[in-house]
Amino acid sequence: MAGPMARGAPDGAPLLEVRGISKSMGGKLLLDDVSLSLSRGELKVLIGPSGGGKSTLLQCVHFLTIPDKGDVLLDGESAREMGKRNICLFRQEIGMIFQDFNLFDHLTARDNVAVALRRVKRLRKAEAHGRALAELERVGLGDKAGLYPAQLSGGQKQRVSIARALAMDPKVMLLDEPTSALDPELIGEVLNVIQSLYEGGMTMLMVTHQVGFARHITKEILFMEDGRITERGSPEDLLAEGSLSRAGAFCSKLSEVTGR
Amino acid sequence: MIDDFPQFLVSALYIVRGTGWTAALILGAMSLGLLVGMPLAALQVYGPKPLRAPLAAYVWFFRGVPILVLLYLVYFGLFTYAQGPFEGFSWARSAFSPFSASLVALGLTSGAYQSQIFRGAILSLPEGQYRAAMALGFTRFGAVTRIVLPQAARLSIPAWSNEYSILLKDSAIAYVLGTSEIMNRARSIAFLSNRILTFFLLAGILYLLLTWLGVRALRALERRLAIPGLGQGEA
Ligand SMILES: Nc1ncnc2c1ncn2[C@@H]1O[C@H](COP(=O)(O)OP(=O)(O)OP(=O)(O)O)[C@@H](O)[C@H]1O
Ligand SMILES: [Mg+2]
Numbered sequence: 001m002a003g004p005m006a007r008g009a010p011d012g013a014p015l016l017e018v019r020g021i022s023k024s025m026g027g028k029l030l031l032d033d034v035s036l037s038l039s040r041g042e043l044k045v046l047i048g049p050s051g052g053g054k055s056t057l058l059q060c061v062h063f064l065t066i067p068d069k070g071d072v073l074l075d076g077e078s079a080r081e082m083g084k085r086n087i088c089l090f091r092q093e094i095g096m097i098f099q100d101f102n103l104f105d106h107l108t109a110r111d112n113v114a115v116a117l118r119r120v121k122r123l124r125k126a127e128a129h130g131r132a133l134a135e136l137e138r139v140g141l142g143d144k145a146g147l148y149p150a151q152l153s154g155g156q157k158q159r160v161s162i163a164r165a166l167a168m169d170p171k172v173m174l175l176d177e178p179t180s181a182l183d184p185e186l187i188g189e190v191l192n193v194i195q196s197l198y199e200g201g202m203t204m205l206m207v208t209h210q211v212g213f214a215r216h217i218t219k220e221i222l223f224m225e226d227g228r229i230t231e232r233g234s235p236e237d238l239l240a241e242g243s244l245s246r247a248g249a250f251c252s253k254l255s256e257v258t259g260r
Numbered sequence: 261m262i263d264d265f266p267q268f269l270v271s272a273l274y275i276v277r278g279t280g281w282t283a284a285l286i287l288g289a290m291s292l293g294l295l296v297g298m299p300l301a302a303l304q305v306y307g308p309k310p311l312r313a314p315l316a317a318y319v320w321f322f323r324g325v326p327i328l329v330l331l332y333l334v335y336f337g338l339f340t341y342a343q344g345p346f347e348g349f350s351w352a353r354s355a356f357s358p359f360s361a362s363l364v365a366l367g368l369t370s371g372a373y374q375s376q377i378f379r380g381a382i383l384s385l386p387e388g389q390y391r392a393a394m395a396l397g398f399t400r401f402g403a404v405t406r407i408v409l410p411q412a413a414r415l416s417i418p419a420w421s422n423e424y425s426i427l428l429k430d431s432a433i434a435y436v437l438g439t440s441e442i443m444n445r446a447r448s449i450a451f452l453s454n455r456i457l458t459f460f461l462l463a464g465i466l467y468l469l470l471t472w473l474g475v476r477a478l479r480a481l482e483r484r485l486a487i488p489g490l491g492q493g494e495a
Contacts (some may be wrong), residue, residue, distance in 0.1 A: 064395055080363065081439065089397065093398045094395075095395075096392070098388060098392060102386070102388035102392035104389055104393075104407055105389070105487055106487050116393075119402055120398055120402065147488075148489050148490070149486060149489070151489040164396070165396070168396060179337075
């Protein structure tokens, strides 16, 4: 795992490189030649209007949806070249956090975290359970290990899903609006976990409409619209008072609505 | 013919002992149906596209052909040909017996119906869980068997209990092949003794008893497997 020292290390190659991804579905071009890269320990924020293709982009970066064109390189390894058989190995190295958590309803919090350790990484039961408990501790849920998803609050569910992703030792995490299904008073606890991950050196690409959080945590915002990244820059540049950027206009509209 | 009480008792017991065969027949058929229906459903939803038409054809065939026709097809058709090479082996007689033919016909039919039950259950699950499993590096097979099916199976229990009672009643038709189950025994005793009402009533009671037992057992299973916090299970 990358230590905090590694952040922004000018060692040349980025950790994650998305090269010219295009994707059509149902006869509609959803992603149009999208490229971006993340260096080790970097967090980039993806914002943009609904239907702009942000979720589709994350799915494609993960190769959960296979892009029509383009490639994703993780630590120099090409997802395309992994082929059908090994794509599962590629996916293990990228953690994904969904808006609606997608916890496994029939498993306890501990087993939600442990199931992939056992069935994908083939750890022994005791080892997987130990690791699962450690990850739950890390997100502040050590005492909830025995509860089922239906017995947890939204914020707790999202933290379990973060623990579940972390347990696989991902090199990169993709977060798709991790707080937008949460009641306002629960958003903070999830953002705190994300913040501490960032401070621990995790490389992340995050879709969020939490403009305040984005502004203080990221150095680069990507604005996505109609399947393309149309603007990129620092929060200061894009979101400054009186900025003419589309991103700026979008975010000030958001702030009007949410008061954030 | 049977007017003294001991003889009546012997006849009744003979029918009652058919319960074991009926139970074995439907347990076997339910299991075979599960073995066929579960993968069928999973493949219909998550399997390769070219497989979907043949699978749908299977369901279409077994839902559309009467059990009676299938019993004859399996016993006099399939089994006659399959038995050929094993003529003379001592096990062949019981392997290709009316009982196994009934089990196969009922089981394959139940498989078609059970696949529909599981398919509905799979489709009613939030598909995000499948995607989350794939995101963790599960193979398709792993995601379906570890995440999707355990939940689909739970959701299927009420419909499964329905399928059980239908299958139980359908199993009575197996008497036509000479399978030694409740209906077959009740028929021969009833007509021999001329106490038709008595012995068919007894048969009816035995079927009711089996239905009641099975439905209760499945309800207990449903409660046992209920996921805490979800649905009406213990919270
Ligand atoms: N399977 C599909 N077939 C056809 N169109 C699709 C499919 N999936 C998504 N879309 C369309 O793709 C577009 C982009 O969707 P996407 O979910 O990526 O947007 P988004 O930026 O994540 O939006 P939101 O902020 O609402 O989450 C939308 O117009 C959506 O209707
Ligand atoms: Mg989205």
